[in-house]
Amino acid sequence: MPATYRTHLTVLQEVASLHPTATAFRVPQLEPTTQRILEWDAISFAQFHSDVEHFARYWGALLQARGIALRSVVGVWIGGMTYVDVLHIYAIVRAGYIPQLFSLRLPSPDVIFELLAKSDGKALIYDISYEGLVSSSPVPTHAAIDARACAVSDIPLPPLQPLVDGSDTVMIFHTSGSTSGSPKLIPSTYAWWDHAITKGWQVMKPKKHRNNERQDVTVWMGSMCHIGQTFMFVGTIQHASCTVQYTKQAFSSEELLDMIDRCGLTRINQFPTFLAIHLRESRYNPKLLEKLQQLDEIFISGLMLTPEDEQWVHNNGIRITNCYGSTEGTAMMLSDDDDRIGDIRPLRPIPGTQYRFVPVTSSEDEDEYRNPHMQLRELVVLSSSPDCPHPSLRRKDDGHYHTGDLFLELAPGKFVFRGRDDDWIKTENSLRCDTKAIEDNVRTTCADLVDDCIVVGNSRPSPALFVEPKGTISPETLKKEIIRRTRHFHSRRYMHxxxxxxxxxxxxxxRTLPRTSTKGNIRRRAVEESFRTQLDQIYGVQH
Structure with a gap:
């Protein structure tokens, strides 16, 4: 039955009405030559709401003039890292359209056009830097300009809460890794998104260890073109909290201190790979360590801290909350401030969800890295759970969503993440990469040159390939030939x-790479450990 559902737009309207003068964003203003931060501009919730309405009229008039019907899919291919990017994304929904969100990490226009065709997309809004790539677009294209200074006609906007079925789509995201040369579509339905908003309220609820009166202030985590930041942001604004826009995702410890001093930062949302920058620096910088200790919370997701960093935060009283989540399900499990089992902060499912942890048999490659006395279990999101993703993503035989992520149950209802039992790895910003697809492509295109290979790069910016050659070809010639033969394959993939x-x-x-004792398969994690120093050099890691 048609009904009305909460969306990020209804949340924004409510907060702008209740807290119009509260600061929604702090945006850096840079000195043009040095790129030094001169000041952090404050944008109120009232201004944010007004800007969304303005952008909605801008896009509504433009798309309607092109004859594009309401509820059509409109591709949005932008960075997703700035305040203006948020305005575009929110405004497309407010104007009555369904945004299909592409980040700039997917820079292949052919793949963008293919994904738009799968969703029957009718237009494409693109970052101005990609203007030269969209000339062959099969749908009308429009540059994502800053429309705040543009005059717009006072056209009527659709109802804020349209009467829709819960299964209707409000936004379309994509998997963070490519399968068969392309990401998969992840439609977000109104009913699913309504529940995600409830989870977001819980996940982003201010801790306020210091002062109950001051505003909660957090920092951007990633691109709004991915579900992670979209989810975190809708949780943040429900509490009239402020979001600081960083200058880059791997922002420096100096910039972090500036956010704390000038923006009143009270918590950090960050992937562990980037947080490690500040944890390393805090070992030698007493001021930074003190500021980290004073934060209400450091919220991490996607990957685990290294044992060294875990020990450091525990010994120094730095408040960490660990979150397990996925593109398909948003946040699903959280650690508790005061709950530890030894050195581990176990995860517990978020209340209101319905999951099953199904015993599995792990692959031989991973056995020695896991506890042989405990049963590995795969997290399965039941179809009855309100956060079970779109039916197109569920398994056909049982109707549930199988995450492929494995856990150990350390105590009743308390779990620790133990990776995946497949060939996917997670890069530094928690985006996924199918290593087997890369390896298979190398074996197919370079069969005369490569005897065996393995792809590694867990928690790294991008993957690396280890090759055992055939014949006597020189290493440098072999590397260049592999790049030449696999160039087309990689051109269609995300940058990570x-x-x-x-x-x-x-x-x-x-035959020098570490292998399993029985089948002789190359052991991915063992390669990463054995060649850690060389990999650090490749990625420019400073110790």
Whole structure:
């Protein structure tokens, strides 16, 4: 039956009405030559709401003039890292359309056009830097300009809460890794998004360890073109909290201190790979350590802290909340401030969800890295759970969503993440990469040159390829030939999935990579450990 559902737009309207003068954003203003931050501009919730309405009229008039019907899918191919990007994304929904969100990490226009065709997209809004790539677009294209200074006609906007079925789509995201050369569509329905808003309220509820009167202030985590930041942001604004826009995702400890001092930052939302920058610096910078200790919370997701960083935060009283989530399900499990089992902060499912942890048999490659006395279990989101993703993503035989992520149950209802039992890895910003697809492509295109290979790069910016060669070809010639033969394959993949430089190929003598004892398969994690120093050099890691 048609009904009305909460959306990020209804949340924004409510907060703007209740807290119009509260600061929604702090945006850096940079000195043009040095790129030094001169000041952090404050944008109120009232201004944010007004800007969304303004952008909605801008896009509504433009799309309607092109004859594009309401409820059509409109592609949005932008960075998703700035305040203006948020205005575009929110405004497309407010204007009555369904945004299909592409980040700039997917820079292949052919893949964008294919994904738009799958959703029957009718237009494409693109970042101005990609103007030269969209000339062959099969649908009308429009540059994502800053429309705040543009005059717009006072056209009527659709109802804020349209009467829709819960199964109707409000937004379309994509998997963070490519399958068969392309990401998969992840439609977000109104009913699913309504429940995600409830989860977001809980996940982003201010801790307020210091002062109950001051505003909660957090920092951007990633691109609004991915579900993670979209989810975190809708949770943040429900509490009239402020979001600080960083200058880059891997912002420096100096910038972090500036956010704390000038923006009143009270918590950090960050992927562990980027947080490690500040944890390393805090070992030698007493002021930074003190500021980290004073934060209400450091919220991490996607990956786990290294044992060294875990020990450091525990010994120094730094408040960490660990979150397990996925593109398909948003946040699903959280750690508790005061709950520890030894050195581990276990995860517990978020209340209101319905999950099952199904015993599995792990692959031989991973056995030695896991506890042989405990049963690995895969997290399965039941179809009855309100956060079970779109039916197109569920398994056909049982109707549930199988995450592929494995856990150990340390105590009743308390779990620790233990990776995946497949060939996917997670890069530094928690985006996924199908290593087997890269390996299979190398074996197919370079069968005369490569005897065996393995792709590694967990928690790294991009993957690296280890190769055992055939014959006596020189390592440098082999690297260049592999890049030449696999260039087309990588051109269709996300930037974090690509190997496009010989610098990320390591040639080793035949049969020297660590292998399993019975089947002789190359052990991915063992390669990462054995060649850690060389990998650090490849990625420019400073110790």
């Amino acid at each position: 999935e690509r190997i496009v430089s010989p610098d990320f190929i390591v040639v080793v003598p035949p």
